[in-house]
Amino acid sequence: MTQEQFKSLVDAISESVTEKLKAEGVASPPAAAPGAASAPAAPASKSKSSKGPPPGPKVVVTSLKDRPDEFGLFLEKASHLPPALPVLGAKISSIPHLLDRSAHGGRSASTFLLLLGAVAVAALAAEAFLRLLTQRLRTRLSSDAGPEFGLRSLAHVSALALIDGLGVLAVWIICHGATGAWFTGPTGQDKLAAAVLTGIFSWRLYMLVFRIILQPNLRAARLCDVVDGEARGMYLRIAAVMLLITLGRILGQVLAAIGTPHEAMTAYHVVAAAIYVCAFLWLVLRSREAARQWFVGLGALAPVIGTIGRKWVPLATAFFLALGATQIYGAISDRAHVAGAMLLTLTLVVGILIFETLMQAVVRRLDSLIASHKAGRTTTTLPDIVARCVRVAIIITAAVMIAQSWVVEVFALVSESEWAQITTSSRTAGFTLFFAFVLWELLKFVTDPYMGLKNKSAAQAIVDGDAAASPASRISTMMPLLRRSAAVLIALVAVMIALDDFGVNITPLIAGASVFGIAISFGSQTLVKDIVSGIFYLTDDAFRVGEYIDCGKAKGTVEGFTLRSLKLRHQNGQVHTIPFGQLGQITNFSRDWITVKFNLRFARDTDIEKLRKAAKKIGTDIMEMPAIKSEVLAPFKMQGVADITGNALLVRFKFTARPGNPAAIQREAIKRMFNTLPALGIEFATDGAAVVLHTTTASVNPGQVAQQGSDIPADAMPRDTPKAAAS
Template identity: 25%
Template sequence: MPYILLFLLALISAPLHAVTIPGVTSTTSDTTASEPDAAQKKAAYSALADVLENDASRKELIEQLRHAAATPPPEAAPTLTPPDVKEEKTVLENVTDITRHYGGEFSTRFAQLWRNISTAPHKPFHTATFFNAVTHFLMLAALVFAFYGLVRLCALPLYRKMGRWGRHKNRDRSNWLQLPAMITGALIIDLLLLALTLFIGQLLSDNLNGGNSTIAFQQSLFLNAFALIEFFKALLRLIFCPRVPDLRPFAITDQTAHYWNLRLSALSSLIGYGLVVAVPIISNQVNVQAGAMANVVIMLTITLWALYLIFHNKKAITDGLLQVADRSLAFFSLFIRAFALVWHWLASAYFIVLFFFSLFDPGNSLKFMMGASVKSLAIMGIAAFISGILSRWIAKTITLSPETQRNYPELQKRLNGWLSGALKTARTLVVCVAVMLLLSAWGLFDFWSWLHQGTGEKTVDVLIRIALILFFSAVGWTVLASLIENRLASDIHGRPLPSARTRTLLTLFRNALAVVISTITVMILLSEIGVNIAPLLAGAGALGLAISFGAQTLVKDIITGVFIQFENGMNTGDLVTIGPLTGTVERMSIRSVGVRQDTGAYHIIPWSSITTFANFVRGIGSVVANYDVDRHEETEKANQALKDAVDELMQMEDIRGLIIGEPSFAGIVGLTNTAFTLRVTFTTLPLKQWSVRFALDSMVKKHFDLAGVRPPVQTYQVLPAPANTAPPDAGLPPAEPTL
């Protein structure tokens, strides 16, 4: 029975070998079993029916099928694929590859040019066709030039009126935008006239070509060249404006404007009509060799003439640029001076590149150079306009109301500083974007592709994150610092200034806050630009530990000073005694206190060296006055004289205001062989005890003299020598009398 089941399974699974899984390549060998015939299939079906009919065999078949289904398929052996090995080249190899690539390109282009000149097939020259096409071409050109000159001549009075009005408004300085608006309006009118002329030219071309494709082709070449060249001439008129000096945006003399407008217009006409019109017509009507030779001659002439104009006028243009730099803002002056040093090399490179491009690709070289030039002028103009607006905003300042300035003394300065920094950063970004767009305009850098790729997107994302971090840090610091400064300042309602202790603590807190915000901001910025700050934090911790061991005294100074400030131990202006020094506190920092003695000496005392100190300005002052009286004087008389002196003192208004309460008489507080001591005490305002004591001493002296109260007298008793001894110097007084 098992053999019959295996035979049946083989027959059932045989068709499955022919099934292929999509995407998986199946391999078959030559020894694969062939398809069973009809007799074998019938025998198998009959055996299967017998098996299913028997309960025991059917159960055994089911168990075998379940066992086959539960058995996992054999695992395929993993395939190890070695990683791709990238060949890393050195800098010299990269430079060599780039040089070889561009050298091969140049050699290929020159070879193609030489083949065009030497081996290009000749075409038959049809004189009648050529002159017929030239006649229609010249007719269209004459009509187009006549119409364009006529409409521009009709618009000339409008240009002059616009120039006078804009210049008058500019002199009055009523609105600085009106003159630039008139200059831009003149350019727009000029371009509209050009568009009208092209429309008329296209209508004339449709009526003058006579259905001839050659004539239509030549006339289309002319209209394309006319549009390109006249657009460039419109830009030249925008810069030089030889006929309407009032619309001239730069301070250029009429002679200089006519000189450069004439020569640059002629140069552009020669380039445009030579490359776009003459060379294709000669190549089509005569032959390719003549067209290639004409192209070389035209471009060589243009290049040599352009180089002559550049170096012939180098000094004059450089001096003019330096004069413009002297009259410009500092930001633009730097760029203009840099441009004045290299402008002739840039202009020479421009015409040399145009020369080679025109040799290799006469049809597209001029379009590319003109397009790149127009894009460059537009980019530089827009960048200069935006930078000029930002520079004007930088020069302006925000002025807050007097009430706000009094409540927040540093807020106006801080806002102007943040605004100036933000505008300068924006101006720098404008310059960077303008440089990248200029490189993109000349095909040296694909700005838009870079902006939409990973590097550009990441750079922009990082810049936005940095800007947001700096913005929120600046806002947080400005708000917190302004609140602290508001607490340190007096308000408009005459709120008194805070105490010296409060000022010191708030100043320390502001400085600590500045350090914390700056540190956190720098760490976040470093993390955003991809710097791993974990080693920096670990290094800072180790460095802080080392510094803490080496600067224990400094840490002790700081901690002691903070606690003394919190306990309100002393403030600026207090009279204190610190150790042997007594003086006025002039300065308190986080590390030390500065004390000025009455002799003028200034002492800097570290907080950690202060163990005890006395402050004479805490609450009240006290005067304890002791006066010695001769022992033989009457006690009542001396007490009465002292009371009279105190009564007169209390009647003095300026002194009475310094005394708190009433004086206290203690009577006799001391007794010696020669004197007894009387005491009177006063409670005074802080730091006023000396004023009261000086006034009291004057009154006591006055009343003691009036009452005849004598101070103690020092007496001496001289004892004679014994009678039985007669010293040699008995006639002289003793050198040291005995008391």
């Protein structure tokens, strides 16, 4: 391309760009110097051989030296604010004069302001009148609006919200009707009136949400845990701050409409931001107790909000100071997106707090309904699960919106197209992870009733006297293992799908995991043996948590198990950890029923029939005891004489009971026998043998007595008494 052709091309492009800018209403840049057109000639020759797109009008920052001194520019713009304050004051003082349309056949400023004030007062008075008119109905509805009334409470809370909404609807009707009747023209008066009336309606609509939550005059219908005086004061302070912000925005619109210079508008935004920050700090300090009660009450299900409530003053003060700083910085530096990002953050944070309050109020009432119709329900209910999942979805959505406003608009870390690409690729991954979270919550909800078997330590159970409680069911025994396996499976599948959505090739990961698993299998045969043995033991239902077993190597109560080992608690307190591969034969002492047999020694002359009847009577009496009746399957009775030893009869007794604590039944039977049998003439045998000697006139030869089988030594017999009875 020759020099003349290049100049012609540059002129054609310049004319095209100028016409486009004019069509879009943008002023064209100043014409370039005559010699400036030859400057691009050198790079043009380089682009001749390139096949990429032609170079566009973009600015490339090559080093930090090329960046503008932003802090210096900020200080320079800030120095223009003090001289602009008198201009701002003059513009504000000129507003009443500009509103005067009497010279043009319209309303004077005083007439206009009186009419606008009358409409505003009428709208607010209509809302107050409707609230006063329905006060008795609202009081009656609030009496049954507590969480303990279930669905009826939800219906009454909804009815109260509708009644409060009628007042806001009256405000809208009056404001909209007045705008259509008196302020429909194109003049500044009409536009100002429409802005003011719209602002009043927006203010009352915003305050409707806080009225539903705080209910300043209805304690029973209040959806947050705030006392009466604090709730009323907080509501009035929020209303005052929101009214101040509404009026400030209207004044800013008026100043912009009357052609206020840019420096004066910047000064107004700076002053307004400072006033807003002071108002917010006043709200934070005066309502600190109400905020603490409100947010700490939400902390049971949302710990982060509870932390905000406990540290409300420092956290809220820092947040609102940051809000004011960003507003001032955005106004001075002409970066409205900075202030917009902070306002969006504030709106989303307040929205999350309001949503959490409403959601917990609904969940409490649904939980009350479930508690009244389902005895023995689990701690976590289905409404709790749904609320938790919805909370996570709302928080993720708010976090994405806040991140977009700060990452893209404020810090410009990525462009709009790059952010769209990131969100597109991560949307499916996020949905997958959220679905995995919901699935895990549902799995926890279904398995929680079988997981709360041991809510105290073994030592505490012994102190409380319930260490010998009934064993767990089969599903309760296997549920911890199944739950851990399901959690690992859900996590692995969700992570794999999410990585695939982000563009990560997961095929090598799957292949590597397979090879690693094979290597582990070959290198850990004992571990595999333990795991496989444990699976078969659990499949065969050989033992359950809480059962007493004997595995040959140890005896004890099953306290729990892992994938490879079993934990047994000995009755003396020791804990045995035994791999499943070493268990061997299992003897279960806690399955279905147990028969206890024990022997007692009685005197040789005991009446066996009388003893049998006495034992039967004792067994019948034991069956009448409430604490033992349900445990005894076959009553206590005498089985018969098992043996005759020396001077004693060895009698066997037995009973059949449920596994758990048969020793208590045995102790009760022995105690009753000890107290009852002596009165019936039935004596227990003594430990030693007894020999009774009957003599007449002849003396007794001690040696002969000893030779006849007496256990008493000859030298221990009395020698001075011809008639002796030794025992």
